Amino acid sequence: MAFLTTAPIAWDRVADLNRRVSQGHCGAVVTFIGVVRADQDKRHVIRALCYEAYPQMAEALIHQLIHEATTQWALRGAQVQHRLGLVEVGHISVVVAVAAQHRAAAYAASQFLIERIKRDAPIWKREQYDDGASRWNVGAAQLVDVADPVGVDHADV
Amino acid sequence: MEVRVRFFATLRDAAGRDECRLVLDPGAQGADVKTMLAECYPRLAGLIEAARLAVNYEYQPWEAPLSDGDELGLIPPVSGG
Numbered sequence: 001m002a003f004l005t006t007a008p009i010a011w012d013r014v015a016d017l018n019r020r021v022s023q024g025h026c027g028a029v030v031t032f033i034g035v036v037r038a039d040q041d042k043r044h045v046i047r048a049l050c051y052e053a054y055p056q057m058a059e060a061l062i063h064q065l066i067h068e069a070t071t072q073w074a075l076r077g078a079q080v081q082h083r084l085g086l087v088e089v090g091h092i093s094v095v096v097a098v099a100a101q102h103r104a105a106a107y108a109a110s111q112f113l114i115e116r117i118k119r120d121a122p123i124w125k126r127e128q129y130d131d132g133a134s135r136w137n138v139g140a141a142q143l144v145d146v147a148d149p150v151g152v153d154h155a156d157v
Numbered sequence: 158m159e160v161r162v163r164f165f166a167t168l169r170d171a172a173g174r175d176e177c178r179l180v181l182d183p184g185a186q187g188a189d190v191k192t193m194l195a196e197c198y199p200r201l202a203g204l205i206e207a208a209r210l211a212v213n214y215e216y217q218p219w220e221a222p223l224s225d226g227d228e229l230g231l232i233p234p235v236s237g238g
Contacts, residue, residue: 052165053237057215094237094238121235121237122235123235123236125237136167138166
């Protein structure tokens, strides 16, 4: 199963992921859901985020992270789904679902996975504003102007 | 030897393309690619300094030795999640 998806992640789909990871002998399922937030600065309000990735590398890296987490916390199941393309405010951008025997391991593994995905996975988001402008979000709160702020259909993955 | 270099996000916008091919001397390292690209694409120079190097889909130090046919990725600061 691929970890990156261009299709919307419906809230019902999260339940499917929970069921999928929780098969087997687990006592705890922890699910982290990342949702696009209507951040704003002095000039703009975010209307959507447009995600792109280096797909082959991002898939391999997330696979490796799940392997590390599964080994370290003896997970019974783990799943990651990360959106590519345009995700509007209020919609899901990422889901991390893990199942373990006890809650401490599940919480720790969940946090490990989302933090490492945010730190290392070659995925980028461009902020799309309500006035039509857009800028790359380059991590540490630094924003870069896009040379040609185009419309909302820019979903090159 | 020849390598493929892929650009993403801010680097792709600055380069005006999403990949290029470079012919390197035997024994070349990632750092040599950084120098060549900064000469070929002056707008990339500052951005490359903040970028990480990937070789065949794994992060590597800029000192990593390269081989013919390698795929290099220039990874600007990521912002997934």
